[in-house]
Amino acid sequence: MTELIVEVRDLWHWYLRGTPLETVAVQGAELELRSDDLAAIVGHTGSGKSTVVQHLNGLLRPHRGTVRVFGQDLGDPRLDARPLRRMVGLVFQQPEQQLFDPTVGDDIAFGPRQLRCTPEEVRRRVRTAMERVGLGFDAYKDRYTFGLSGGEMRRVALAGVLALEPRLLVLDEPTAGLDPRGRAQLLDSIRALHAQAGMAVVIVSHDMDVVAELARSVWVLAGGRTVMHGSVREIFARVDELRELRLGIPQVSELAHELRRAGHRVRTDVLTAGELAEALYSGTSPSSP
């Protein structure tokens, strides 16, 4: 049984509104998320995707249109958004830059302490959050935060949000600037959060490979508007439209298309390396001499 947890209708948002520098960031975006979603919001730089997700926990309020998150209307100026921020965990771009406490454990405990949890509860939440991102509690809790590697710091920052135990996790460009190993580990953690912890997860990305690997449904933004949405396979089948938006498709799909153009009979709706291998194996054998 899944419920609709996020409903964004005809959202408009302006930056520096009421000044000569006013610019419209979002003009008529739509978004819907269900409680078991593993979705991706994709779009070019400046397409408004980061602005849209900042509405989901009330950091920004809609200037026009409606945003309903867990049944609460964010257009209502009297609504206190703080309780909502515990249910919607928003992880910013380059979240390692927001760490401030010298020890890993204390930094992650910041959120639960703000919620006035008991020391036992804080400890439990920190332990759970750390294990969910693949950082051993005993091995890492007393480590010096600023001495960690970039990938580790990013996972600490993610754990800091997870310690609030949100029901919806929103990650803005989660893999940007990570090395391949850090990236793979992070994607595994996100997948596990969705599958095992039962969180709804949204990632914001312009890396189509990450989207293909992780997401099930995709929302495409361009110029502040939602221009496409559907399952990941449906979206990546619309190659020409994506190219027109200068978004491109996953490298694996690109390769399949290249092979087909070169005369091989290969399925082109492949999203991962495994699928391509399978398609090549089953597709090429009948045509080979």
Next chain:
Amino acid sequence: MDEFDFARGVTVGQYVPGNSILHRLDPRAKLGGFVIVLAAVITTSSYFGNAVALLAVIGLVVLSGIPLGYVLSGVRPILPILVVFTLFNFLFLGNYDPTGSRVLWRQELGIGPYEFAFTVTENSLKQTLQGVVRIIALILLTSTLTLTTTITSLAKGIESLLAPFRRVKVPGHEIAMVFAIAYRFVPTVADELERLMKAQASRGADFGRPGRFQFAKRARQLVPITVPLFVGAFRRAERLIMAMESRCYVGGAGRTPISLPRLVPRDWISLAAALGFTLAVWNVPWPL
């Protein structure tokens, strides 16, 4: 009004593109004219003179084509200080009036062992009101200058105005560079502050008001903001140094500009107009 929208309130360090006469003036002429009008604003000591100076500054804002309301919103951040400053001047300045002008109002107060008096004299009232007008005119004038001038052209203007002082070892280029860098990063740091507050709010931080006198609590609340803000500032500084050094930047010695624009007639006319205005404000026998 959005909870975390700081950039909206900051007009200092912003540049509003446009094509007005003020935008097109040479930065040297603009800076020179600015200093000359500034002199009129801060030295005239009559009600009329101050009003005329304020009107002239407002006229400049209108001339720049930037909405007056937006330029005035730059006053908002200092409004509390301005109010307190004015109130104290109004109540106490008359106690120390050396000119011996007429006393308009006097009230003596004794609270326990302390005795003090509120005094308003003709002269102190004038100074109080002038203070307010001058500060507003100053902010408007400074904002107009910076809102219509890009940082690079302002820095070039400063550098070339300071060039004659190189003989007495004034490092004009370095001063201009330091100024330009500091100025350039005001909006960047404001953006970063906003991002950090949002990020920490997303992990449960509460920046609500902890009661007026709970300074310690307030300071603790700000640790999650200030620590990353400083870490970020140092990182940015290091990157900037590396970028400058990798382009072989060694300071002003031997550097020449790629273009040497001449002052055109409109620059000279503006300077003359500014000078004429200031001399007029000084020499007109204002009745009040």
